[in-house]
Amino acid sequence: MSTHTQLKVLTATDIRGSKKQRRLTMLTAYDYPTASIADAAEMDMLLVGDSLAMVVLGHDDTLSVTMDEMIHHCRAVARGTQRALVVGDMPFMSYETGVEDAMRNAARMFREGGVRAVKLEGGLSVTPQIKALTQAGIPVVGHIGLTPQRVAALGGFKVQGRSAEAARLLLEDAKALEEAGCFALVLEAIPAPVARHITESISIPTIGIGAGADCDGQVLVFHDLLGLYDKFTPRFVKRYAELRQEAVKAIGQYRDEVIQGTFPQKEHSFTMPQEELEMWEKSIKDRND
Numbered sequence: 001m002s003t004h005t006q007l008k009v010l011t012a013t014d015i016r017g018s019k020k021q022r023r024l025t026m027l028t029a030y031d032y033p034t035a036s037i038a039d040a041a042e043m044d045m046l047l048v049g050d051s052l053a054m055v056v057l058g059h060d061d062t063l064s065v066t067m068d069e070m071i072h073h074c075r076a077v078a079r080g081t082q083r084a085l086v087v088g089d090m091p092f093m094s095y096e097t098g099v100e101d102a103m104r105n106a107a108r109m110f111r112e113g114g115v116r117a118v119k120l121e122g123g124l125s126v127t128p129q130i131k132a133l134t135q136a137g138i139p140v141v142g143h144i145g146l147t148p149q150r151v152a153a154l155g156g157f158k159v160q161g162r163s164a165e166a167a168r169l170l171l172e173d174a175k176a177l178e179e180a181g182c183f184a185l186v187l188e189a190i191p192a193p194v195a196r197h198i199t200e201s202i203s204i205p206t207i208g209i210g211a212g213a214d215c216d217g218q219v220l221v222f223h224d225l226l227g228l229y230d231k232f233t234p235r236f237v238k239r240y241a242e243l244r245q246e247a248v249k250a251i252g253q254y255r256d257e258v259i260q261g262t263f264p265q266k267e268h269s270f271t272m273p274q275e276e277l278e279m280w281e282k283s284i285k286d287r288n289d
């Protein structure tokens with residue numbers, strides 16, 4: 001029997017308090033079906049990730065998704081979620097430009113998008129925004145390591161923190177984000193020993209993606225986990241299903257049955273009372289005579 005049948009809605013405070021108590025689970029979700037599926041599977045957090053730019057909208061990176069598009073998807077995820085904490089990803093240039101922009105855009109995600117926390121990428125440089133948001137009552141998830149919104153500056157989707165100096169800077173960023181008020185921290189594509197040390201050095205939960213097994217929780221992209229995105233699969237992804245192949249097979253079968261005339265069958269069709277049918281057929285006949 002599920003431990004979550006009483007459907008307690010999770011909050012940022014619950015997530016923060018889970019450190020060292022239990023491992024946390026996060027999955028991205030982008031619309032009503034992905035949210036309701038992930039929520040039914042009892043994920044703790046659903047991240048409306050800006051990865052939707054790639055896996056849902058077909059862009060080559062995450063930079064082109066707009067605030068309005070993110071809000072549109074957040075709203076659908078909020079409608080599909082009963083238990084998980086819904087986290088909205090702040091898109092490129094919605095917060096880097098200053099505290100005021102960050103406040104206005106995060107407030108839109110809350111009010112219009114129905115999320116209950118936001119995530120933003122970056123370390124020390126975004127701590128003024130994080131302080132302002134948390135002081136205004138908006139819970140924030142930080143994100144360091146491989147930060148896809150800075151892909152141009154990072155020189156591609158590459159593992160971060162591989163030198164002693166880079167690892168030291170990541171630890172400094174993690175401590176600054178904790179200090180600024182984040183309630184959790186995503187660590188993306190960094191060496192496992194660096195992630196372990198960061199996890200042991202801060203009091204908020206770390207959520208890893210390509211950061212080894214010693215983080216306090218893990219996050220994956222919905223379409224990667226289920227094998228729905230065929231353009232690119234990072235090495236750190238484990239595919240738990242191959243739904244794209246299944247979908248192509250099912251749709252191919254539908255196509256064949258339509259062409260062969262074996263779909264629809266009687267059970268998929270509607271009928272009408274016999275006397276109405278006869279009256280109608282008679283009216284056609286009379287009209288044609």
Ligand code: KIV
Nearest residue numbers: 028049050051186219
């Ligand atoms: O946008 C996203 O999906 C993310 C996760 C990979 C953490 O930021």
